[in-house]
Amino acid sequence: MSDVASSAEPLVFNPFDPGFRSDPYPFYNRLREEDPGHVSPLGFHVLTRYDDCAAILKHPDVSSDQRNAADYDRWRADNPAAAAFSSRIEPRRPFLFMDPPDHTRLRGLVSKSFTPKRVEALRPRVQHLVDELVDAAIDRGSLEVVEQLAYPVPVVVICELLGVPLADHERFKGWSRSLARSLDPEIVLPPDLQKERVEAITSFHEYFLDLIARLRRDPGPDLLSALVAAEDAGDTLSEDELLGICTLLLIAGHETTVNLIGNGVLALLRHPDQWARLQADPSLARSAVEEVLRFDPPVQFDGRVAMADIELEHCSLRAGEQPLLILGAANRDPRHFDEPERFDIGRAENHHLAFGYGLHFCLGAPLARLEGQVALATLAQRLPGMRLVDEHPPYKENVVLRGLSELPVTI
Amino acid sequence: MALEVSVDADKCMGSGNCSFWAPGAFDLNDDGVAEVVDLDAVPEEKILLAAQGCPTQAITVTRDGQRLAP
Numbered sequence: 001m002s003d004v005a006s007s008a009e010p011l012v013f014n015p016f017d018p019g020f021r022s023d024p025y026p027f028y029n030r031l032r033e034e035d036p037g038h039v040s041p042l043g044f045h046v047l048t049r050y051d052d053c054a055a056i057l058k059h060p061d062v063s064s065d066q067r068n069a070a071d072y073d074r075w076r077a078d079n080p081a082a083a084a085f086s087s088r089i090e091p092r093r094p095f096l097f098m099d100p101p102d103h104t105r106l107r108g109l110v111s112k113s114f115t116p117k118r119v120e121a122l123r124p125r126v127q128h129l130v131d132e133l134v135d136a137a138i139d140r141g142s143l144e145v146v147e148q149l150a151y152p153v154p155v156v157v158i159c160e161l162l163g164v165p166l167a168d169h170e171r172f173k174g175w176s177r178s179l180a181r182s183l184d185p186e187i188v189l190p191p192d193l194q195k196e197r198v199e200a201i202t203s204f205h206e207y208f209l210d211l212i213a214r215l216r217r218d219p220g221p222d223l224l225s226a227l228v229a230a231e232d233a234g235d236t237l238s239e240d241e242l243l244g245i246c247t248l249l250l251i252a253g254h255e256t257t258v259n260l261i262g263n264g265v266l267a268l269l270r271h272p273d274q275w276a277r278l279q280a281d282p283s284l285a286r287s288a289v290e291e292v293l294r295f296d297p298p299v300q301f302d303g304r305v306a307m308a309d310i311e312l313e314h315c316s317l318r319a320g321e322q323p324l325l326i327l328g329a330a331n332r333d334p335r336h337f338d339e340p341e342r343f344d345i346g347r348a349e350n351h352h353l354a355f356g357y358g359l360h361f362c363l364g365a366p367l368a369r370l371e372g373q374v375a376l377a378t379l380a381q382r383l384p385g386m387r388l389v390d391e392h393p394p395y396k397e398n399v400v401l402r403g404l405s406e407l408p409v410t411i
Numbered sequence: 412m413a414l415e416v417s418v419d420a421d422k423c424m425g426s427g428n429c430s431f432w433a434p435g436a437f438d439l440n441d442d443g444v445a446e447v448v449d450l451d452a453v454p455e456e457k458i459l460l461a462a463q464g465c466p467t468q469a470i471t472v473t474r475d476g477q478r479l480a481p
Contacts, residue, residue, distance in 0.1 A: 057466075058466070058467070058468070104424075107424075108443070111424075111425045111443045112441070112442070112443045114427075115425065115427060115439040115443050116427040116430050116431065116438075116439060117438065117439065349460060351460075351463060351464050355426075355466075356466070357466045358466055358467060359424055359466075359467060361424065361426040361428070361466035361467075362426075365426060365427065365428070366427045366431070369431065
């Protein structure tokens with residue numbers, strides 16, 4: 001495109017550049033404005049406009065199952081380590097990577113546990129957890145937001161909801177971390193990580209098989225016990241499918257909301273006027289969380305396989321192609337958001353794509369919203385003097401998931 | 412003319428977005444499917460926000476036979 005040719009630097013999409021990781025948004029803006037049908041050096045389309053991303057996410061002719069991609073067999077042949085991992089995970093595929101009718105059936109088994117009403121009932125528990133962690137920070141006189149607040153809150157909540165003993169947490173913490181990284185493209189995963197994630201998924205499956213056997217003998221009031229009963233009751237759920245659900249929910253509970261809270265605290269402390277606004281009016285926590293999700297989403301990328309030729313305004317997708325959707329770029333599309341670069345915690349109309357769109361819209365959205373609201377509102381009320389220790393805190397290496405590895409603050 | 416609002420239960424995938432944008436107007440039933448509860452619970456613009464924010468466009472809003480959303 002002529003616009004691209006006239007730009008100072010060529011537009012090459014390289015999300016692994018360390019500079020990109022600290023602030024990808026200027027690059028996203030260029031991509032979205034100058035080359036909305038961008039083709040990456042690896043040959044896939046990169047979509048950055050809101051309407052294009054939303055169109056794909058809600059399109060009837062797309063699949064979330066990568067096995068439908070035209071180059072899937074070739075990819076397997078070229079990447080034996082990755083193929084070993086996918087052979088391990090495939091029979092126990094989480095519904096995140098499935099299409100209807102299986103996706104509908106499996107998601108339906110757990111969706112009732114995540115409705116706004118059910119989740120709202122957890123509010124006192126979430127508030128109590130956050131208060132305890134803030135008490136501890138006040139006693140210590142310091143706070144590292146990621147490890148001492150953003151991580152433990154969603155982890156404790158998902159473990160309790162599922163019925164996973166928190167005492168086992170040290171065992172699966174590392175497995176969860178390796179599997180979260182394995183959402184990233186194969187090409188960026190070093191060989192030791194490729195091996196590590198095969199071990200992680202195997203350990204997870206063994207762990208859950210053991211836990212399922214225990215819950216079968218001695219069921220509790222938790223979601224896993226209910227799923228075990230559903231599996232036993234008949235043909236709605238197989239054991240492999242149950243394992244896929246367990247790993248998905250546990251990992252999603254460990255690796256996403258932590259980034260919502262971490263990215264949220266960072267954005268608020270970088271915008272002292274907005275931080276003061278939240279202190280003055282805690283009811284803004286609701287719209288503040290939506291604004292964090294728009295401004296710096298924990299899940300940056302999504303993908304689909306086109307199952308038919310799809311014409312978008314700026315590019316034509318062939319059946320079998322896998323476009324990459326940059327949600328973080330769509331969320332700052334000026335065609336859709338007024339002053340998208342402005343962090344405004346009172347933004348009224350905020351249909352960001354941070355939770356996705358269409359059939360796969362985030363199952364845990366009500367829970368993530370609740371945890372984010374309670375955490376940010378409580379920090380604003382109880383630790384209003386929080387300040388960043390480091391203006392540019394370090395990020396985790398993940399590409400698809402965007403979050404800080406640590407966020408020390410003075411209190 | 413008042414708004415006319417309907418939810419297509421077959422399209423609804425239970426995101427809960429409608430009850431987030433228009434609490435009191437929509438809620439999810441025990442099957443996790445959205446229902447209209449009380450359209451007077453919130454200002455009209457919130458009803459429109461809820462319909463626009465539905466990830467599967469399961470909510471239709473009309474007035475006087477004219478479609479306002481999706």
